[in-house]
Amino acid sequence: MASIKDVAAAAGLSVATVSRVLNDHPSVSPDARTRVLAAVETLGYRPNAVARSLRTDQTRTLGLVISDVMNPYFTELARSVEEEARALGYSVIIGNADERPDLQDHHVRTLLDRRIDGLLVSPTDGGSPLMLDAARAGTPMVFVDRWIPGVDVPVVRSDGRTAVRDLVAHLHRLGHRRLAIIAGPAATTTGRERVDAFRAALREHGLELPEAYIGQGDFQAESGRRVTEGFLDLPEPPEVVFAADNLMALGALDAVRARGLRVPDDIALAAFDDIRWFVHTDPPVTAIAQPTGELGRAAVRALVDRVEGRPGESVTLPARLVVRRSCGEPDPAPPSPVRRSTS
Numbered sequence: 001m002a003s004i005k006d007v008a009a010a011a012g013l014s015v016a017t018v019s020r021v022l023n024d025h026p027s028v029s030p031d032a033r034t035r036v037l038a039a040v041e042t043l044g045y046r047p048n049a050v051a052r053s054l055r056t057d058q059t060r061t062l063g064l065v066i067s068d069v070m071n072p073y074f075t076e077l078a079r080s081v082e083e084e085a086r087a088l089g090y091s092v093i094i095g096n097a098d099e100r101p102d103l104q105d106h107h108v109r110t111l112l113d114r115r116i117d118g119l120l121v122s123p124t125d126g127g128s129p130l131m132l133d134a135a136r137a138g139t140p141m142v143f144v145d146r147w148i149p150g151v152d153v154p155v156v157r158s159d160g161r162t163a164v165r166d167l168v169a170h171l172h173r174l175g176h177r178r179l180a181i182i183a184g185p186a187a188t189t190t191g192r193e194r195v196d197a198f199r200a201a202l203r204e205h206g207l208e209l210p211e212a213y214i215g216q217g218d219f220q221a222e223s224g225r226r227v228t229e230g231f232l233d234l235p236e237p238p239e240v241v242f243a244a245d246n247l248m249a250l251g252a253l254d255a256v257r258a259r260g261l262r263v264p265d266d267i268a269l270a271a272f273d274d275i276r277w278f279v280h281t282d283p284p285v286t287a288i289a290q291p292t293g294e295l296g297r298a299a300v301r302a303l304v305d306r307v308e309g310r311p312g313e314s315v316t317l318p319a320r321l322v323v324r325r326s327c328g329e330p331d332p333a334p335p336s337p338v339r340r341s342t343s
Contacts, residue, residue, distance in 0.1 A: 002043035010039035061091045062303060063111035064120045065104055067146070068219065069096040071247055072275040073292060074122070077145065080296030081120060088304050090117070097124050099185070099219055105130045112139065118307040120299055122146045125187035140306035144299040146189050154312040156299040158290040160272060161197040163319040167270055167288060168201035170321065171240055174328050176268060180213035180238035182227045182248045191219075194244045194272055213238055217248045224251025232259060232267070240268040240327060246275045249285060268327040284324035291317045 004022075008015045013032055020028050021036040039045070064081050066074040082092045093116065095107025104124045108131060111119060118140035121131065128148070135141055135151050147155040171179060181198050184191030199209045212234060215227030224243055228251065231237055243249035249271035256263055263269045263283060271278070274289035294317055302312035323329060 002045040004045070006043055007036060007039045007045050010043060011035040058117055058307075059115050060089060061093060061114070061116045062118050062120060062300070062307075063093050063095070063108075063114075063116040065095045065097055065107045065111070065122065067097050067104075067122045067124055068099050068247075069094075070098075071219065071245070071273075072277070073246060073273045073290070074145075076292045077122075077296045080293040081144075081300050084297040084300040085304075088300065090300075090304065097122075099124055101125045101128060104128065108134065118142070118303040120144050120303055123148050123188070125185070140303060140312075142299050142303040142306070142312060144295060149189065154302045154306070154314045156295055156302055156315045158295060158317050158319045160194060160288055160290070160319040161200075163288040163321050164194065164197040164272075165201040165204070166321040167242070167286070168198065168205065170286075170323060171268070171270070171327060172205045172207075174268075176239045176327070177207060178213070178236065178239045179207065179209070180215065180231050180241050181209070182215045182217045182224050182241060182243045182252060184217060184219050184244045184248075186216070188219075191244065198242060217244065219245045219247060221247045221251035221254070224248030225255045226251075228252040228255035232256070232261075237267065240270065243269070243271045246271055246273040246278070246287070249287075250277075253281065253285075263326050264328040270327055274322050278324065281326075283326050285326045286324045286329065287322050288319050289322050290319045 004015055004018055008018045011018065013035060017028065017032055018036050021033050062085055064078060066078055068074055078094055085092045093111060095111065097104035097107060101124045105128055108119065108121065112134060120142050122145045123143065131148065132151060135153050141153045143153060143155045145157055147157065179202060181195060183195045186192055195214065202209050215230060217223035217227055224247065228241055231241060241252050243252050249269060252269055253263065256267055261267060269285060271285055271287040274287035278285035278287055298315040302315065306312040325331065
């Protein structure tokens, strides 16, 4: 493997000059820059990132701790984070918390020990002393999707309240009056926010949300299955089940089918967090879609701003309702036949 001394010899320059070129120092002449870059290309030289980090106190590495890598929403979020970071000259190390606060803190601690430049986190709960301490210590940090109230770091998230309101109005127009929700964990901001938005939207139509129609889930498919089974056992089951995330919606769909029932003929289903699979289910699932890719990219830009000494800004983007056929919507009209002209 070529060393920086080999590059200097091939370029006919000093090691110090080569180092300045590789670190984009403004004092280097165009001729020296051209010779060094040509030697780098010829020799296949790769700078030692560890040594560089010790000299510059930067690793050009960001940490991302997501709540559940098995959730397609977070998988897409991680992909957009990695793509945007790469475009800005950073690498990303990802940790999967699996919706466990202890595992979340393990990943945060490990990433901080590795001297990452900044940290993106989707918190599994609001009480992590480790993250509170890291934020107070000045670690460049951004919360994405979820956040910890009272912690002074930028938050990049979507606002689903308008989309939930649109969903409830849509269900009301279809004639549904008994609406239930599979809620996410109350320890998460998104878990609480979606229940509050659902309850407020129901009240706008003169409807209440009975306690029996609030099922406590954990953003995992099994909890969606369990809660839906409880709804179906009620003396008066709901007409609609709204799952507060996509995995719980898939669990709810399994529970309905296990009873030999059909969506939407026997019970309707809607979900927060649209995923590509929902267009392939029978029927396709009506869902609230978040601008996942935009959220990931905005989160990286906010974090890099903080890493590079600029004030990172919070960003809130709107979610939107995607109407399909899982709530009793009419089938789309078939396309008109193409009339062929005759001669």
